[in-house]
Amino acid sequence: MPFEEGHTYRVSFSYQTNIEGQWAWVTGADRVADGRTTSRDITRDVLEQALDTAAYSREIVAGCGDTWVGLRKLGSARGTDLVIDDFTVTDLGKAETGAACAAVTAPNGVELSPGVPGEYVTTFTNHESADAVNVGIALPGLPEGWKARVKEKDGNLFESVRPGATVRTAWLLTPPAGTTDASPTWKVTATYAHGGDTRTVSADARAAVSDEPVLSPGSMTATADSENTSSGAGEGPVSNVLDGDAGTIWHTDYTASRAPYPHWVTLRLGGAADVDGFGYLGRQSGGPNGRVADYEVAVSDDGKDWTTVAGGTLKDVPQTQRVSFDRVRASYVRFTALNALNKQPFAAAAEMRVYGVPVDLPTGYPPGERPADTR
Structure with missing residues (x-):
């Protein structure tokens, strides 16, 4: 149905979904200028897990262009599903303020x-x-x-x-x-x-x-020996191992070249930390390429001189695999993939984590209070 600009609408439906954080209900708007259509999100509500039927409802004010509502898939968890029923849009009349x-x-x-x-x-x-x-x-x-x-x-x-x-x-x-x-x-x-x-x-x-201390991914940066650059932002960039989205991956180059093993990812921790573990989450879909077998984990104070603290063989499982080692102080952690489960030259990962606690905990400031608007 078309949304009339300046009117308030109530959008509601009932739903069931088995895994939280996988779906979002989005309100957006399209604008046409110079023959081009631009689309942007205005609101996004992530649907919580609902094994029994749950209700969703939100009031929106149409405007900002051609208003639309819709469903968006956020995650890539295996076996996720969603059922929607009783979808209703109710025109509540002209809004008191603009969108x-x-x-x-x-x-x-x-x-x-x-x-x-x-x-x-x-x-x-x-x-x-x-x-x-x-x-x-x-x-x-x-x-x-x-x-x-x-x-x-x-x-x-x-x-x-x-x-x-x-x-x-x-x-x-x-x-x-x-x-x-x-x-x-x-x-x-x-x-x-x-x-x-x-x-x-x-x-x-x-x-x-x-349930145990883990360094904030937002405080870290990642670099790698190889990244694929031809398949878009969701598959290739090493920054994907810190984005909290299991559906995006780091993948070594398979377009311009096929660099041989070993492959490595270095995590700069954003400051010294006392660390005792590393977490590796393999790609959740897309085939067997890049699934790592043998590995080493090393730490460094300066990103130049490295000390190996762990090594072993990963399994082909969809869960995060924790590699434990004796607690050590470090500013960098490097994961080195030595070979792949399928013997191909590629390496990949969905997420990487470092378990531990920063040496100097950030303190920050109280949030500022927004002043009243002047008329």
């Missing part, structure tokens, strides 16, 4: 450790036709006992964001020690002024809380 066309997003797949501050980066993109001013980002609904600070002073406040621009807020989130909720949820909101109105957009937010 909020900006968008705020939360990261996927972030892992946090109890009692340890972990980096959590949110983004705000201004899709309005003019500047969004007095922008304030917040995390309402954090679970009880959690602490939220910003990495930079007033890093959640922005005086002005021009049309089309994106700004980021680096949060430091600390789950309480002993937390039992392994997958909590909350909201990320962005409030801003535009055209004399105060507008707010929101998105679902979540994180996985590990």
